[in-house]
Amino acid sequence: MTEPELVDGLINQDKRAIQYLVDLYQKDVIKTAYYFVSNMEDAEDLSQEVFLEIFRSIARYKKHSSLSTWIYRIAVNKSLDHLRRQKRRNIFNQVKSFIQVSHDGTNAISKDPPTLDTYNEDNEKRKILDTAVNSLPENQKIAFILNKYEEMAYKEIAEIMNLSVSSVESLLHRAKLNLQKKLVNYFSEYIKTNT
Amino acid sequence: MDCSFIHMNLFSYQEKQLPDKENKEFEAHLHSCSECSRIVSEFQSVTSVIELRKTDEPNPFAGTRIVQRIESEMESIKEKSDPLFLRVLRPLSVSALLLIAVIIGFSIVKQGEQGIIENINHQNDIQSIKSDLNIPDFVDEDETFFANK
Numbered sequence: 001m002t003e004p005e006l007v008d009g010l011i012n013q014d015k016r017a018i019q020y021l022v023d024l025y026q027k028d029v030i031k032t033a034y035y036f037v038s039n040m041e042d043a044e045d046l047s048q049e050v051f052l053e054i055f056r057s058i059a060r061y062k063k064h065s066s067l068s069t070w071i072y073r074i075a076v077n078k079s080l081d082h083l084r085r086q087k088r089r090n091i092f093n094q095v096k097s098f099i100q101v102s103h104d105g106t107n108a109i110s111k112d113p114p115t116l117d118t119y120n121e122d123n124e125k126r127k128i129l130d131t132a133v134n135s136l137p138e139n140q141k142i143a144f145i146l147n148k149y150e151e152m153a154y155k156e157i158a159e160i161m162n163l164s165v166s167s168v169e170s171l172l173h174r175a176k177l178n179l180q181k182k183l184v185n186y187f188s189e190y191i192k193t194n195t
Numbered sequence: 196m197d198c199s200f201i202h203m204n205l206f207s208y209q210e211k212q213l214p215d216k217e218n219k220e221f222e223a224h225l226h227s228c229s230e231c232s233r234i235v236s237e238f239q240s241v242t243s244v245i246e247l248r249k250t251d252e253p254n255p256f257a258g259t260r261i262v263q264r265i266e267s268e269m270e271s272i273k274e275k276s277d278p279l280f281l282r283v284l285r286p287l288s289v290s291a292l293l294l295i296a297v298i299i300g301f302s303i304v305k306q307g308e309q310g311i312i313e314n315i316n317h318q319n320d321i322q323s324i325k326s327d328l329n330i331p332d333f334v335d336e337d338e339t340f341f342a343n344k
Contacts, residue, residue, distance in 0.1 A: 023258065026261060044253055191234070
């Protein structure tokens with residue numbers, strides 16, 4: 001099935017076209033969402049939202065970019081929306097627990113310092129990296145994830161982000177500098193507390 | 196070369212993007228500075244998670260769930276886009292047909308009962324006329340003949 005045939009099939013709600021679209025892009029969409037939200041189940045749920053959005057707005061798809069670029073763009077936007085919702089929820093929960101513990105006179109928002117046992121665990125490493133990546137400004141985060149996890153070329157990233165290639169280069173450069181800074185601070189602290 | 200150069204070039208070193216001369220100086224510094232050496236090793240360990248994450252695979256049935264979700268969306272769109280007749284009048288007309296069928300059924304049963312009652316009354320009338328006129332009951336001779344045999 002060619003791309004125009006696929007698009008026409010989706011507009012006409014052809015079940016064969018839907019199945020073909022899902023077979024072709026489900027893995028890419030789930031993995032992209034996973035690299036952003038760091039949880040496979042959430043990524044699978046998000047991928048349903050992504051495909052629904054594709055299905056709902058396929059009639060508005062303008063063929064200025066390839067279908068895959070358009071799909072990646074939807075996947076990235078849905079993932080960022082999810083992270084924003086999650087952040088709002090976390091802030092709300094933190095405020096809620098702060099208000100609750102204020103009555104006891106203890107502070108619930110305290111981060112445990114890393115311990116050697118847990119630090120060596122893969123999960124702990126994932127958490128450290130995720131925390132650092134998630135603290136990046138949104139555009140830097142998108143550029144970094146698409147480049148380092150999806151192994152996309154600058155040109156592809158530029159198309160997805162609707163930016164010039166030089167802007168993507170600059171975003172990636174700044175993302176790496178910021179990440180290095182955050183990780184070096186974390187490691188220095190860790191080394192100090194564990195020597 | 197000082198520690199800040201190491202801290203600022205961790206990705207470049209990892210991605211082998213440093214020019215030869217700087218790469219050699221970078222490694223020479225790591226031999227002489229234990230803290231930077233530790234930081235580089237931790238950095239490589241944490242960023243190795245990127246490669247690890249690429250090997251994580253989604254649920255093989257995720258695609259089926261996506262298709263099901265789209266199909267249910269298609270159904271709801273279809274229902275919403277149906278004209279008023281199909282959405283409101285169709286269930287109403289089905290209910291009305293059912294009601295009519297029930298009423299017809301009742302009237303058939305009622306008519307049947309009425310017929311039986313009328314038949315009994317008719318038989319009674321014949322019987323009373325026969326007794327008034329002293330007409331004996333009809334005897335089926337064939338039946339009595341076979342009964343006697």
